Amino acid sequence: MIGRLNHVAIAVPDLMAASAHYRDGLGATVGPVQVLAEHGVRVAFIDVANTRIELLEALDQTSPIASFMARNPGGGMHHMCFEVPDLDAAMRRLVDAGARVLGDGTPKIGAHGRPVVFLHPKDFDGTLIELEQV
Ligand SMILES: CC[C@@H](C(=O)O)C(=O)SCCNC(=O)CCNC(=O)[C@H](O)C(C)(C)COP(=O)(O)OP(=O)(O)OC[C@H]1O[C@@H](n2cnc3c(N)ncnc32)[C@H](O)[C@@H]1OP(=O)(O)O
Numbered sequence: 179m180i181g182r183l184n185h186v187a188i189a190v191p192d193l194m195a196a197s198a199h200y201r202d203g204l205g206a207t208v209g210p211v212q213v214l215a216e217h218g219v220r221v222a223f224i225d226v227a228n229t230r231i232e233l234l235e236a237l238d239q240t241s242p243i244a245s246f247m248a249r250n251p252g253g254g255m256h257h258m259c260f261e262v263p264d265l266d267a268a269m270r271r272l273v274d275a276g277a278r279v280l281g282d283g284t285p286k287i288g289a290h291g292r293p294v295v296f297l298h299p300k301d302f303d304g305t306l307i308e309l310e311q312v
């Protein structure tokens with residue numbers, strides 16, 4: 179069911195400073211900042227050879243990552259996103275297996291303009307997993 183690792187997301191307190199760490203420290207090319215109000219974050223993507231890094235900054239205290247940032251003020255690994263060919267089939271299979279799809283259970287459009295859902299970290303060994311239909 180899961181395909182490529184589409185991205186690894188890192189929640190950061192300061193998107194510009196984190197972007198500079200990757201650009202100046204690691205020689206990475208940082209993409210443009212995208213504000214995604216529906217997701218409560220602004221993001222920048224870094225393409226690497228076999229996946230992407232997604233730098234995430236909370237837009238405000240109502241962001242779904244606000245509590246994470248309160249627990250991890252310096253930032254930290256936030257989620258992994260896997261590609262799936264059929265998000266509806268993936269959700270049915272996961273719900274049938276007892277996993278929780280977060281939010282109202284319906285996909286939102288993610289940063290790449292494709293539908294995404296999130297699975298509860300407690301159902302996947304303490305790791306927040308995002309699925310993106312590709
Ligand atoms: C840019 C768009 C899109 C893309 O296209 O790539 C994105 O990536 S948007 C990214 C931001 N959006 C989301 O993360 C949506 C899904 N997340 C959520 O709904 C919430 O973050 C959450 C997972 C429900 C957690 O919310 P929180 O307010 O932190 O709830 P709790 O404080 O009750 O935490 C519950 C429990 O889960 C642990 N937790 C929280 N976040 C993570 C995490 N990232 N990784 C692992 N574990 C996490 C938290 O520590 C609590 O555990 P206990 O303390 O042991 O109960």
Ligand SMILES: [Co+2]
Nearest residue numbers: 187232259308
């Ligand atoms: Co993501």
